[in-house]
Amino acid sequence: xxxxxxxxxxxxxxxxxxxxxxxxxxxxxxxxxxxxxxxxxxxxxxxxxxxxxxxxxxxxxxxxxxxxxxxxxxxxxxxxxxxxxxxxxxxxxxxxxxxxxxxxxxxxxxx
Amino acid sequence: xxxxxxxxxxxxxxxxxxxxxxxxxxxxxxxxxxxxxxxxxxxxxxxxxxxxxxxxxxxxxxxxxxxxxxxxxxxxxxxxxxxxxxxxxxxxxxxxxxxxxxxxxxxxxxxxxxxx
Numbered sequence: 001x002x003x004x005x006x007x008x009x010x011x012x013x014x015x016x017x018x019x020x021x022x023x024x025x026x027x028x029x030x031x032x033x034x035x036x037x038x039x040x041x042x043x044x045x046x047x048x049x050x051x052x053x054x055x056x057x058x059x060x061x062x063x064x065x066x067x068x069x070x071x072x073x074x075x076x077x078x079x080x081x082x083x084x085x086x087x088x089x090x091x092x093x094x095x096x097x098x099x100x101x102x103x104x105x106x107x108x109x110x111x
Numbered sequence: 112x113x114x115x116x117x118x119x120x121x122x123x124x125x126x127x128x129x130x131x132x133x134x135x136x137x138x139x140x141x142x143x144x145x146x147x148x149x150x151x152x153x154x155x156x157x158x159x160x161x162x163x164x165x166x167x168x169x170x171x172x173x174x175x176x177x178x179x180x181x182x183x184x185x186x187x188x189x190x191x192x193x194x195x196x197x198x199x200x201x202x203x204x205x206x207x208x209x210x211x212x213x214x215x216x217x218x219x220x221x222x223x224x225x226x227x
Contacts, residue, residue: 034215043115043201043218089154091216097142097207098169099216103153 006102021075023090117219130189134202141207143185147198192226
């Protein structure tokens with residue numbers, strides 16, 4: 001059964017820092033890996049989806065990479081801003097197309 | 112843009128009541144999902160459906176049932192609400208087939224259910 005782990009569980013950084021959020025998964029037979037953002041009390045918003053054949057995806061200040069062989073994905077946030085404060089979740093989808101979620105990294109960016 | 116709409120943001124129900132949570136998506140997606148999210152436990156899959164009238168149990172189906180009579184609508188039913196079902200409930204949808212490799216999962220805004 002797929003297991004997804006996110007490290008660290010919480011992160012507090014000053015504004016302007018570049019930061020990396022980590023996601024690891026146990027079964028490398030995935031079709032895609034997706035990163036989400038969740039604001040308090042809200043649903044999840046899709047940030048980036050990386051197909052299994054891809055190495056990375058970029059959207060603005062966000063860059064997500066995927067290394068299937070090592071079972072890892074990273075989300076890189078450049079020049080962090082207070083508005084980036086949220087919980088970030090990753091989800092790996094395998095043969096059943098049902099994503100398995102990590103528990104998230106809670107990020108606080110302080111001015 | 113894909114829109115997944117959950118009928119209620121906040122709901123307060125009494126123990127023993129039958130509770131209906133509704134979810135509608137507007138993108139003709141085949142797959143629909145119900146999750147619950149609790150602090151420290153993350154997202155847990157309750158039920159999913161890959162077609163009209165089709166349903167599959169997820170990791171924690173006990174105490175819940177679902178209904179999918181139309182493609183765009185997926186309902187979660189708490190047959191007899193209990194206090195341990197107090198949680199945030201999230202609905203999601205995605206497309207299927209080869210496109211699923213590339214199709215993001217889209218979420219609604221969630222329903223915060225409190226059972227007293």
